[in-house]
Amino acid sequence: MESSDLMRRATHDIKLTFVCMASLMAVVLAFAVSSSHASLPNKTLIYCSDGAPAGFDPAQFISKAEYTTSAFTIHNRLVEFRQGSAEPYPSLAIHWDVSSDGLQYTFYLRRGVKFHTTPYFIPTREFNADDVLFTFERMRNLNHRFRKAYPAPVPYFVNLGLDKEIEKIEKPDLYTVRFTLRSANAPFLMNLGLAFGSILSAEYAEQLLRVGKASNINWWPVGTGPFIFRSYTKEAEDESALIRFDGNPDYWRPKDVQVSSLIFKIVPDATERVRKLKRNECQIMSYPRPADLAAIEADPKLELLSQPGLNLSFLAYNVLHAPLDNVLVRRALDMAINKKAIIKAIFRGREGAAQVASAPIPPALWSHDETLKDEPFDLEIAKALLAQAGYSKGFSISLWIMPLQRAYNPNPRLVAQMIQADWAKIGVKVEIVAHKWSRYIKGANEGEHDTMLIGWTGNNDPDDWLGVLLACDAVKSPFNSSKWCNPGFDALIKAARQTNDIDNRTILYQEAQKIFKRELPFTPILHATTYQPVNKNVTNFKINPLNAVLFTGVGLK
CATH class of the missing domain: 3.90.76.10 (Dipeptide-binding Protein; Domain 1)
Structure with missing residues (x-):
């Protein structure tokens, strides 16, 4: 963030x-x-x-x-x-x-x-x-x-x-x-x-x-x-x-x-960064586009380093805005996002570039709950959930997108357009909103958005994920972009901070993840591999x- x-x-x-x-x-x-x-x-x-x-x-x-x-x-x-x-x-x-x-x-x-x-x-x-x-x-x-x-x-x-x-x-x-x-x-x-x-x-x-x-x-x-x-x-x-x-x-x-x-x-501009790298006008560059990776690998003067990233791309639901305050609506929207299609499209089908995310922390992190599974991508069930929530005719919401490319989201507009198309099939109309970075963060901080594509790269302690992104103390910041505060979840996070016993902390964090999965303040989308091009x-x-x-x-x- x-x-x-x-x-x-x-x-x-x-x-x-x-x-x-x-x-x-x-x-x-x-x-x-x-x-x-x-x-x-x-x-x-x-x-x-x-x-x-x-x-x-x-x-x-x-x-x-x-x-x-x-x-x-x-x-x-x-x-x-x-x-x-x-x-x-x-x-x-x-x-x-x-x-x-x-x-x-x-x-x-x-x-x-x-x-x-x-x-x-x-x-x-x-x-x-x-x-x-x-x-x-x-x-x-x-x-x-x-x-x-x-x-x-x-x-x-x-x-x-x-x-x-x-x-x-x-x-x-x-x-x-x-x-x-x-x-x-x-x-x-x-x-x-x-x-x-x-x-x-x-x-x-x-x-x-x-x-x-x-x-x-x-x-x-x-x-x-x-x-x-x-x-x-x-x-x-x-x-x-x-x-x-x-x-x-x-x-x-x-x-x-x-x-x-x-x-x-x-x-x-990512394309210009690659050009400068190839001309040796810079020796290291940030955030290559997936479309440029093959050309970088083929250049004998360059090396493409890679490593599984401690990152998460997700879509936050502002739970202070109706109808996103209704968990049935959030579940319907979650079920209607085709994560596998998004990964295939934005990473150009590159093997190992990303994996579907179903939890709020990466699989490589200790205390990751492997039992958490996504509901299947099912537009009919999603429509039924909206009807149960009282929105059989759908509704309109905004979807804010990052103006910057990130390893976990190399093409925010394409991701937003794919979600927009998925949600249209269940009667939800989406307005894609693009702001400059400062305006985007200000809006996240003040909760102006309905939904928002965002992401996180954290350290290898689960508190840097669950505590920072979802704790009640973070609601008035751009970190907790869902503006979600759950007292039971919060109590588990605070209890986990107060013990050095890894086994006890793992139990507390996994219980917190189960609450997250029931409430779905955001939809985890993917964890991406980090690519770093450098001159040899x-x-x-x-x-x-x-x-x-x-x-x-x-x-x-």
Whole structure:
């Protein structure tokens, strides 16, 4: 899932700021490149991305664009996930202790980690516990000085309930941080590795407060990660938007920086991304169309990587809108969607590209309930259910579609048209609604849609699926696009968070999935394979099963 429209509102001010700082940046960066980058391989890696970020503040956003350009390029977290997996390992925290009751997590911090030196910020100290406290207090405390100066939303943090779960955060010393929770929270450690857990500089935040520019934290980022933000150039008449990063010569894991420069080219058109990849104008690209996969495989200069995705494409029913508040109607609509036909059409019959989804979490995830089965695709039974619900003559609803291509939905309009045709056969008239991304997310947040094609890529803890997409706390966010709140389901999710016993958690999550299947707040459609085209000169690149592209340790021959 993804979010936000802040970028467009701020574009004018950002352009002016960029122009004013251009001369200063040129001088400082020229010095930085000549003095520091001598230790880095003098190579430039170019990534063709499908979408521009709405900012660089990791706490605000839930989309791949922001995760890739900010959280996992500029920043580090206390714990991180190993490249190419969802396995957590120590990062800015070198180790940790968990109390026997699961209520206290004590993290021992890495020493010698430097924040980025940039034209707009020169740090006077290294990373320490004050930065961890700032990062999390800003998110959990609405009265925090920085939060009041820049009241940006932190949706993922809130939807996981961490604003309520964290009772206090303390620093016994400069290199120790202790979180005290109100109740045991099994996914807590895993959640700290997500984008919102990216550690920001408390010293930089204070500088911004002093000059009354707190919002600059979203456009002029400072982190401890492998790449240093350099510039964001908006679209010119003849070229894509460009985001430039310098390799961090002072990175605390030197082997993870294998290029002196990293460039993101924002290229919305998938066909053009393939052309640029073939011409070596970029070496890695996002989201190939299924129609282009064979040509990519046939190119001797390219390699097509693939991996089963931790993803889900689904159609959400806004249960606050009649007649979608009636479970019989939702079941009828669900039965009238030909999932196999959709997969065949949008993936061009490619073997193994996707599989039918019948549950709200992927089969590869522990606690997936294999007993959940779809009702057969049956238009006559669907019509009978509508009649039983009092809609024998049908009704009209809207179907909102994503304006972006995703691995789990490479052709949203075609999927919508196929569903529109299926539902027409049972008397349901569909208006397909297409908005720009910011408008689409705003509508999802405010519940303007009747139905909506959306999707999710999550981590390997079921709470990141069931809790984020379906919990009552998420109703007022774009995550729970069904606006569904079931007290019984919610109680099971909260109980599962409070035990570390995998067997008990599995029982609770499977019971929650049964409630989901009875109530059908959304129709799961498919789980897709993730495809990643790269130039064969690229080294050490791995597909990230989570929702970002990682350039850590990636280089060029």
